[in-house]
Amino acid sequence: xxxxxxxxxxxxxxxxxxxxxxxxxxxxxxxxxxxxxxxxxxxxxxxxxxxxxxxxxxxxxxxxxxxxxxxxxxxxxxxxxxxxxxxxxxxxxxxxxxxxxxxxxxxxxxxxxxxxxxxxxxxxxxxxxxxxxxxxxxxxxxxxxxxxxxxxxxxxxxxxxxxxxxxxxxxxxxxxxxxxxxxxxxxxxxxxxxxxxxxxxxxxxxxxxxxxxxxxxxxxxxxxxxxxxxxxxxxxxxxxxxxxxxxxxxxxxxxxxxxxxxxxxxxxxxxxxxxxxxxxxxxxxxxxxxxxxxxxxxxxxxxxxxxxxxxxxxxxxxxxxxxxxxxxxxxxxxxxxxxxxxxxxxxxxxxxxxxxxxxxxxxxxxxxxxxxxxxxxxxxxxxxxxxxxxxxxxxxxxxxxxxxxxxxxxxxxxxxxxxxxx
Amino acid sequence: xxxxxxxxxxxxxxxxxxxxxxxxxxxxxxxxxxxxxxxxxxxxxxxxxxxxxxxxxxxxxxxxxxxxxxxxxxxxxxxxxxxxxxxxxxxxxxxxxxxxxxxxxxxxxxxxxxxxxxxxxxxxxxxxxxxxxxxxxxxxxxxxxxxxxxxxxxxxxxxxxxxxxxxxxxxxxxxxxxxxxxxxxxxxxxxxxxxxxxxxxxxxxxxxxxxxxxxxxxxxxxxxxxxxxxxxxxxxxxxxxxxxxxxxxxxxxxxxxxxxxxxxxxxxxxxxxxxxxxxxxxxxxxxxxxxxxxxxxxxxxxxxxxxxxxxxxxxxxxxxxxxxxxxxxxxxxxxxxxxxxxxxxxxxxxxxxxxxxxxxxxxxxxxxxxxxxxxxxxxxxxxxxxxxxxxxxxxxxxxxxxxxxxxxxxxxxxxxxxxxxxxxxxxxxxxxxxxxxxxxxxxxxxxxxx
Numbered sequence: 040x041x042x043x044x045x046x047x048x049x050x051x052x053x054x055x056x057x058x059x060x061x062x063x064x065x066x067x068x069x070x071x072x073x074x075x076x077x078x079x080x081x082x083x084x085x086x087x088x089x090x091x092x093x094x095x096x097x098x099x100x101x102x103x104x105x106x107x108x109x110x111x112x113x114x115x116x117x118x119x120x121x122x123x124x125x126x127x128x129x130x131x132x133x134x135x136x137x138x139x140x141x142x143x144x145x146x147x148x149x150x151x152x153x154x155x156x157x158x159x160x161x162x163x164x165x166x167x168x169x170x171x172x173x174x175x176x177x178x179x180x181x182x183x184x185x186x187x188x189x190x191x192x193x194x195x196x197x198x199x200x201x202x203x204x205x206x207x208x209x210x211x212x213x214x215x216x217x218x219x220x221x222x223x224x225x226x227x228x229x230x231x232x233x234x235x236x237x238x239x240x241x242x243x244x245x246x247x248x249x250x251x252x253x254x255x256x257x258x259x260x261x262x263x264x265x266x267x268x269x270x271x272x273x274x275x276x277x278x279x280x281x282x283x284x285x286x287x288x289x290x291x292x293x294x295x296x297x298x299x300x301x302x303x304x305x306x307x308x309x310x311x312x313x314x315x316x317x318x319x320x321x322x323x324x325x326x327x328x329x330x331x332x333x334x335x336x337x338x339x340x341x342x343x344x345x346x347x348x349x350x351x352x353x354x355x356x357x358x359x360x361x362x363x364x365x366x367x368x369x370x371x372x373x374x375x376x377x378x379x380x381x382x383x384x385x386x387x388x389x390x391x392x393x394x395x396x397x398x399x400x401x402x403x404x405x406x407x408x409x410x411x412x413x414x415x416x417x418x419x420x421x422x423x424x425x426x427x428x429x430x431x432x433x434x435x436x437x438x439x440x441x442x443x444x445x446x447x448x449x450x451x452x453x454x455x456x457x458x459x460x461x
Numbered sequence: 462x463x464x465x466x467x468x469x470x471x472x473x474x475x476x477x478x479x480x481x482x483x484x485x486x487x488x489x490x491x492x493x494x495x496x497x498x499x500x501x502x503x504x505x506x507x508x509x510x511x512x513x514x515x516x517x518x519x520x521x522x523x524x525x526x527x528x529x530x531x532x533x534x535x536x537x538x539x540x541x542x543x544x545x546x547x548x549x550x551x552x553x554x555x556x557x558x559x560x561x562x563x564x565x566x567x568x569x570x571x572x573x574x575x576x577x578x579x580x581x582x583x584x585x586x587x588x589x590x591x592x593x594x595x596x597x598x599x600x601x602x603x604x605x606x607x608x609x610x611x612x613x614x615x616x617x618x619x620x621x622x623x624x625x626x627x628x629x630x631x632x633x634x635x636x637x638x639x640x641x642x643x644x645x646x647x648x649x650x651x652x653x654x655x656x657x658x659x660x661x662x663x664x665x666x667x668x669x670x671x672x673x674x675x676x677x678x679x680x681x682x683x684x685x686x687x688x689x690x691x692x693x694x695x696x697x698x699x700x701x702x703x704x705x706x707x708x709x710x711x712x713x714x715x716x717x718x719x720x721x722x723x724x725x726x727x728x729x730x731x732x733x734x735x736x737x738x739x740x741x742x743x744x745x746x747x748x749x750x751x752x753x754x755x756x757x758x759x760x761x762x763x764x765x766x767x768x769x770x771x772x773x774x775x776x777x778x779x780x781x782x783x784x785x786x787x788x789x790x791x792x793x794x795x796x797x798x799x800x801x802x803x804x805x806x807x808x809x810x811x812x813x814x815x816x817x818x819x820x821x822x823x824x825x826x827x828x829x830x831x832x833x834x835x836x837x838x839x840x841x842x843x844x845x846x847x848x849x850x851x852x853x854x855x856x857x858x859x860x861x862x863x864x865x866x867x868x869x870x871x872x873x874x875x876x877x878x879x880x881x882x883x884x885x886x887x888x889x890x891x892x893x894x895x896x897x898x899x900x901x902x903x904x905x906x907x908x909x910x911x
Contacts (some may be wrong), residue, residue: 315483403819406835414481421482422839428778436816455896 040073040172041185041192041199044167045082045089052378053212056244057188063450069457074176074195075168092172162191164227170194177203184208186407186458200237206460208453209238214251214377220373230456232256235263239460242266242453244376245397248266258371262384266453268399269446270381284363287320287345290426291364291388293352293379294371296327301370301393301410307366311417312424317345318422324349324360326452361386366423370410371396373438381404384441389433391419401444404436462735463727464697465688466655466742468604468627469704471509472534472570473501474809474829477844480642485847491801496830502545508708513551514708515721520558526729528560530739532604535568535588536807538595549595556596559893562738565600565623566588567624571806572770572780574605574614575757580787584803585621602626602739606808608657608701611757615646615654623652623838625700625743630656631765632759643746647753653743657760658702661687666702670715671806678716681723686732701760744833762817770811775838780811786852795855801848807840813837 040061044054061071067180071087078091173195177185185207187196193209200207215231235241235256241263243249249265252258292305294302302323309321323333323346337346352360361367364396366389367383374396381398384405385389392399393410406419422427478493479582514674517638519527533552542550545743555561567581568588574581585603593599599719602625603618610628630640640656664684667672676683691698711717737745761769771777775776783805814834 135466187898311483403816404834406839414483417483417842418481418839422842424839425482426778426842428774429835432816432835433772 040071040087041169041187042073043191045073045078047081047083048079052130052376053189055271055378056268058083059269059446060450060453062453063269063446063448065306067372067450067454068455069450072176072180072182072194076165077230078173083446088175095172095175097109097426112260121150123279157190166194167192170198173199174202177205183461186453186457187209187234187238188212190231191213193230197234204389206239207237208240208242208456208460210242210244211235211248211252211375212244213386214248214252216254216255217299217373218250228256238262240456241265242456244268245400247395247397247400248375259349264452264456266377266449266456267397267444268378268439269444270378271441271446274311285320287318288365289320289322289363289365290420291324291360292358292368292370293324293360293368295368296323296325296330296333298456299371299373300325301329301372302329302332302333303336303408304328304370304413305368306336306340306346307413308370308416308420309346310342312420313342313345313415315421316424319345321346322349322360322364323347324352324357326351357382358386363373364388366391366420368416368420369393369396369398370416372410374398381441381444384433384437385386387434387438389423389430389437391416391423401432402437402440403430404433404440463691463695464737464742464746465734466530466697466699466737467528468532468564468655468699468701468739468741469706470531470532470604470702471537472702473497473504473537473540474538474570474807475536475804476500477840478842479642479851480843480847482843482846489797489847489851491847497540498544501540501628501653504709505541505545505548505624505703508705508712509545510551511713511718511901512704512707512721513548513555515718516561517551517555517558519722519725520555520560523729526561526736527725528562528736528738528741530564530572530602531555532564532566533592533892534570535591536570536804537563538591545709553596556860558619560738562602562740563592563596563598563600564627565603567806569803569806570606570808572606572609572811573806574609574617574766575611575767575771576780577784577787578617579791580784581617582621583791584806585618599659599769602743604628604739608760610654610759612646612648612761614757615649615652615754619646619652621651624656625653625655625697625739626882627655627657627739628712628754629758629760629765630658630707632760634752634754634764638750639692639695639701641691641697642749643697643742644750644752645748647751650751654749655697655699655739655742656752657699659760661698662700662702665700665708665717665720666706666820669706669717672860679720679889681720681727684720684724685727688728688734689731696746703911708785711854717889742887768817769815770808773814773816773834775834776811779814779838779841779845782842782849786849789852789856793852793855796852798855801851805845805848810837811840814841 040057042054042057043142046054046058048054057073061073064071072090073087074090074092075082076092076095078089082089105310169192173192177199183205185196185199185203185205187193187207188210189212196207198211199205214359215423216229235252235258239262241258243252243263243265245267246265249263252263253260269286292302294300296302299331305321305323312319334348337343349360364383365388367380369377369380369387369390369392369450371393372395374393376397377392378398380390380392380402389405391406391408392402395410399405399407406423408415424431463885475492476496476528477491480491531552531623532610537638538549556563561878565585565586565588568591569584571584573584574642574845589600601623604627605614608627608629609628615626635656640658644656646652646654664676664679669679673678688698707717729736757767759767759769771780774844790798793802811833813839816834829837831840
């Protein structure tokens with residue numbers, strides 16, 4: 040299995056999903072070798088044998104590798120390639136890279152390559168190099184199926200398939216259209232398209248994503264199968280009682296403050312609720328390229344005294360934020376799946392999600408609204424704050440619903456897909 | 462001759478418009494006129510008119526050998542008056558034949574019988590008066606919304622002078638007994654009970670067009686042969702269903718109208734069965750046993766209970782919030798409040814909030830104008846919040862409210878129908894604005910302290 044990150048070193052939902060899936064697969068007797076570009080040594084090894092791509096030797100004399108390299112080196116990096124990094128970090132990376140660029144091409148054909156494992160400016164080169172590592176691992180180990188997660192690892196998957204002749208399953212967690220909207224990067228699109236075209240099966244995290252794969256990438260619908268994500272059972276519960284410091288009800292948005300996540304709709308809805316009920320506080324937790332614009336909008340609407348920005352939250356603070364919340368809102372414009380509502384529900388917080396999220400396909404006990412329908416969103420928030428039985432229903436039924444979304448059952452479907460191609 | 466009793470329920474609710482929380486206190490019109498009109502007209506042309514035509518044809522052809530019974534809810538009658546008067550005319554023609562009995566029910570098609578005897582009686586009286594006015598005959602038999610029945614409801618119905626009532630031939634209540642006899646209520650033996658034969662009724666209402674049903678296609682011959690297979694000692698078969706079965710639930714292209722035409726003819730030809738109305742059955746037959754029913758039953762779902770309307774927390778909160786003001790509404794003279802009070806009680810609103818269909822009942826989903834039961838609840842509660850504010854306000858300023866009613870009456874009398882409505886709404890809002898804000902705040906405070 041080719042991934043890009045693994046807990047605890049994660050920047051997005053991909054690593055968490057991979058971890059959950061591998062653990063689930065183990066329960067169905069599937070043994071997983073998980074390849075990451077850079078292992079830190081403290082990753083959880085309970086379910087997998089982790090292979091550090093940086094340790095893999097690549098035989099540069101092999102013509103297959105050379106050919107592969109020549110095919111992929113031409114790809115240049117575009118500004119949309121860095122999904123989980125803010126613009127200022129990005130600029131910093133770019134400037135660093137200009138200084139080191141010259142050395143890099145020579146490094147490529149040394150036997151070992153030091154991967155950064157980050158979503159940086161030299162990402163394309165890492166992707167290409169990672170493909171070589173993939174091929175090398177494929178030539179030197181025993182396995183039945185190759186499984187590649189997201190475009191970063193597709194080249195590795197395809198290379199491994201070519202070398203070994205084993206079936207390839209690619210997993211689409213997010214498409215380039217989800218990340219970048221219509222200003223998509225053609226190189227990334229091409230890697231995604233090629234990866235899926237070469238694959239024996241394509242797994243999508245929702246039917247929403249499945250439709251994109253079929254319509255925008257023209258992949259044969261028969262080989263595209265939806266396996267919805269799941270959520271890990273909570274490790275600790277005591278934090279759920281985290282004390283609330285204010286007496287008002289709290290409505291929370293938690294995620295990157297980017298176009299894709301629809302933060303502006305949350306603000307407009309907040310304004311509508313506050314016009315009627317001042318005893319509510321709205322919290323926007325996270326950071327992103329739209330953050331400043333959002334702060335300005337909140338100020339313009341004159342709701343700053345009831346609207347708070349927390350910046351980026353991590354680990355325990357995320358749990359604490361959920362525990363303090365009375366309503367969680369995910370107004371995403373486009374969300375292949377969206378795991379955060381499940382985490383909120385697990386913390387007994389009722390949620391409002393956009394119909395444009397994959398997770399809406401598996402949840403019943405939530406309010407679903409169109410991301411653009413600010414009136415409906417405000418209405419849902421207001422209802423959850425004022426009509427007690429709605430809360431009760433969501434907490435009792437929602438928790439049960441989430442607890443039924445087990446990685447074990449998702450992994451069962453994945454294992455069945457493996458069976459179908461072996 | 463054995464008896465067969467056909468009974469059809471006719472009902473349409475006033476569906477609510479999308480009503481946001483910021484409309485509370487600002488806009489007091491709750492109904493989706495466009496949708497209600499569209500649905501009323503569609504069902505009129507797909508179901509009520511053609512089905513009435515078939516029944517009228519059968520009566521003309523077979524005279525007293527063919528009879529049916531109906532109950533038409535008060536809200537359905539109002540919609541006919543408003544949107545499709547030709548349907549009402551068509552029912553009147555049926556009434557004039559003398560072969561059709563119209564039953565009494567709660568005016569609002571409500572579940573009020575479960576929790577408020579006074580309001581229950583008021584609604585039954587209002588409905589009976591409406592039926593008498595329309596069809597010239599006062600109802601003598603009663604059927605409750607969704608055939609909801611219990612010992613205590615039986616007592617109230619008998620109190621009001623009805624001798625006969627319909628309910629479900631529920632296994633939970635009947636046990637080993639057959640629904641194919643006349644029964645009476647155990648604690649109130651003078652009230653006779655007709656029990657629905659759900660097997661034969663649902664063969665038509667639910668299974669008629671199901672192509673994966675092993676009896677499909679269901680022909681009139683086949684249905685008559687099933688009736689003939691009913692144990693000879695059993696003297697009565699009650700076929701009760703929604704009238705919308707004909708042309709709406711079972712579309713015209715399924716052949717349901719052909720069936721409705723052919724089946725009575727074939728049954729009459731056997732000379733073994735007589736079509737009787739509900740009250741005729743009740744006078745002609747003797748009850749064979751009594752039915753004890755301490756807990757309410759209905760004709761819905763596998764469970765035949767109330768869970769489709771009052772099964773979850775949402776439904777119970779909405780239901781109990783509504784009836785908090787029944788004391789005030791009993792004396793309310795305000796025409797608009799009275800209308801809303803009726804319309805908001807319709808069982809349909811609670812049905813839309815049912816969460817059972819997440820696991821089973823496709824039926825619930827099909828008839829639900831909302832995307833989810835939670836949307837239904839939210840919308841209803843917003844409307845109800847506004848309604849409750851108005852009712853409390855009315856109670857607080859009783860004399861002032863009377864005055865407004867008079868002003869409105871004067872407006873209605875003097876102005877043209879079209880402009881009238883607009884003017885009143887505007888005036889309402891203007892007049893209401895200053896007064897309404899106060900209770901709105903009060904309500905918000907209450908919600909917080911809960």
